[in-house]
Amino acid sequence: MLATHAQSGESGGMPQLNPEFWVSQIVWLVLTFGLLYIILSKLILPKISNNLETRKSQILENIETAEKQREESDKKLKEFEKIILESKLEAKNYFNEARQKIQEDITNKRNALDKDIDDEIRAAEQEIKNLNTASREKIKNIAVETSSELIKQLIGEETNNSSISAIVEEQSKKNKEEQHGI
């Protein structure tokens, strides 16, 4: 301890208070710190600040682009959905049209067929009616002829055909009435 006291005795215990190198320290401090300040402020710090700004703006730009693309894709999606909806509607229309057409076809054909059948039925009915009236006339004629023949053979005398036919007419009418009356 004595030795150390003797050692530092020349500077009063603290080398910091020894003014021997004070000027030197100030000079070198000014030199080094000045150099540091000049290089940092003129060369390095602007670069770092620039880098930070660039990054900031680039990130903002990227976000903007992403937003734009998202909007675009949303639009496209909507368009796509619209197309799908339209095509669905179109398909429905096609289907409806086809159904309508088929239905029309069916009704047309059925109508035609009905008409044909009706015509045929009518023709057949007409024929039956004709036949009916014709046969009645024939039967009447036959009856008149047979009656006049019979009378001729029985009496041997020509009779007036018209009177016989009037009697037959009356008889057949009566018959008819009896038939219907039953």
Place this chain on the structure above:
Amino acid sequence: MAANPMYQFNVYRIGPEIKLGSVDISFTNASLFMVISTLAVLIIFNLGAKKKSLIPDKIQLLAELSYSFVSKMISDTAGSKAKPYFSFIFSLFMFVLFCNMFGMIPYSFTVTSHIIVTFTLAAFIFIGVTVIGFIKHGFGYLKLFVPSGVPIILLPLIVVIEIISYLSRPVSLSVRLFANMMAGHTMMKVFGGFVISLGIIGGWLPLSFSVALTGLEILVAFLQAYVFAILTCIYLNDALNLHH
């Protein structure tokens, strides 16, 4: 000789004696560590500023985080008007930080443990801030010494106190840094000496203290650089925004 805890603060000449007129401005170990710290800051930040990648690598991240850190510190304490002084405060913070940190390496020299260095920095800041204050506000800057809302009777006393506190700024700023550095390094040296003198049996306790102190000193090295820079910002704030 090396057992003296103050020995580490000795300044000695490296190389030839350089004289400017009658003053000695020789290159010393203090000068050496100033140069080393300056070069280290410049190299690291130059590397960190070189690349322009969108996703930064480690050194770029370090540089950019330091930039944002100091930038935020200035805008928080001194507002947007202090922007032109960003480079100075950044340089100051980095210089003090690197000098403190290089001092933590064994057998190195701590530049900031010398009162003349810290006082030169503090005096420059004090004069600079005062000049800025007078340029910005003219003689209105003297209102700094007259706080508003003080009774007239107390005013003379308050003004005297304010002037003394203003004038003591460079002293408190420089002594705070210098004393912290010197005390920390002296303590480490003393505990290191205890390890040797107590030997293998009793030396473990001071050794563990030394380990803890090393961690504490690294914290102090950062903290004092931060305090030095932030106090500069606060003084600058007074000069720029004159709140009193």
